[in-house]
């Protein structure tokens with residue numbers, strides 16, 4: 001096993017499997033998006049008490065586990081949701097679209113071996129390539145990739161993190 005965590009977001013915990021869900025570092029974490037129980041209604045419930053922007057809520061690990069800044073931007077773009085939209089308005093079909101987009105983005109990123117060239121390598125020391133497949137993240141000023149859209153990608157800052165979005169496709 002090799003553990004390399006230059007940004008220090010992670011930790012290792014040695015505990016009995018039966019105690020794991022009760023551990024204070026684990027018990028407050030939101031639903032696992034790649035788990036069998038994650039879907040639109042589960043996501044809508046996790047967001048229902050969040051009045052702030054959906055993009056900021058997605059980064060809160062108590063709302064949903066494991067969605068980082070890049071993946072939040074990509075998932076909102078794919079699901080056509082405006083990053084500043086109030087989190088508690090994400091319900092029904094919109095919540096289903098967002099839940100699907102989160103799963104798709106995470107699955108594609110895992111298949112491509114992660115995103116961050118400088119930080120990430122697999123056990124063979126090879127680097128991740130999902131960064132080459134970002135549709136919106138890092139594309140400020142470039143044309144939106146969606147068909148029939150003539151807008152350019154914008155960048156704003158939300159809670160100190162960059163958000164990239166299309167003002168025409170995301171509502």
Ligand SMILES: [Zn+2]
Nearest residue numbers: 144149166169
């Ligand atoms: Zn667009």
